[in-house]
Amino acid sequence: MYTARKKIQKEKGLEPSEFEDSVAQKLEENGNQELKSELKDLYINNAVQMDIAGNRKAVVIHVPYRLRKAFKKIHVRLVRELEKKFSGKDVVIVATRRIVRPPKKGSAVQRPRTRTLTAVHDGILEDVVYPAEIVGKRIRYRLDGAKVIKIFLDPKERNNTEYKLETFSAVYRRLCGKDVAFEYPIPLLGTIFLDPKERNNTEYKLETFSAVYRRLCGKDVAFETKFIAFLKSFTHQSLHDSNLETAGCMKLVWKAPATARRTW
Secondary structure, three states: OHHHHOOEOOHHHOOOOHHHHHHHHHHHOOOOHHHHHHOOOOOEOEEEEEEEOOOEEEEEEEEOHHHHHHHHHOHHHHHHHHHHHOOOEEEEEEEOOOOOOOOOOOOOOOOOHHHOHHHHHHHHHHHHHOOOOEEEEEEEEOOOOOEEEEEEEOHHHHHHHHHHHHHHHHHHHHHHOOOEEEEOOOOEEEEEEEOHHHHHHHHHHHHHHHHHHHHHHOOEEEEEOOOOOOOOOOOOOHHHHHHHHHHHOOOEEEEOOHHHHHOO
């Protein structure tokens, strides 16, 4: 236990809790020798356990800000090992950050940009979803004044992070008091205009066509049966177009670019 205590250094000389001792012990007893050597000079500040929806639990580990880059180098392997030890619990690693109040008017002291409320919340958000990168953000304001934040993550790390999306939302809400929803963006191909001659036979299946094409090619499209007489040219991608015609079972009239979807 004494050697495990070296793995946790709390501020102001506070004693670690029983749960924090157990986390430090698991860091010390890591069976992966390569990972153990990389953890030799690393330690954590504190650890807490959070309840997630559906009887799930998450272990949130806070690490020193100056050691955050070292932890990110071993993040995937470390989280995998800890989640094995904490059976059924998701592990999230976050750097310890502090918010500094803005200086008084006329003061010569300048506040570092990394210590502002916005910068700290953005930094925590990036830590929570790591190793996935944030590729987009959308904020919607409802009529009642409520704000809905959608965060779009890079699909490259989908296998490592998709099962923890609810955990990410719950942890970020607990740390920053903001409600966010996480999604993976689907590449938007545009609007597909189909020959209206078969409208009666296919219009009721337009949503099915979109779902089938998304499954086959991984792209999101919208189907319409409007006839636009002045459109003459096609844009062809042999594989995707053949899948489109198979999904739609009809002639492809015109494929609009993604930007055109907002025009009509």
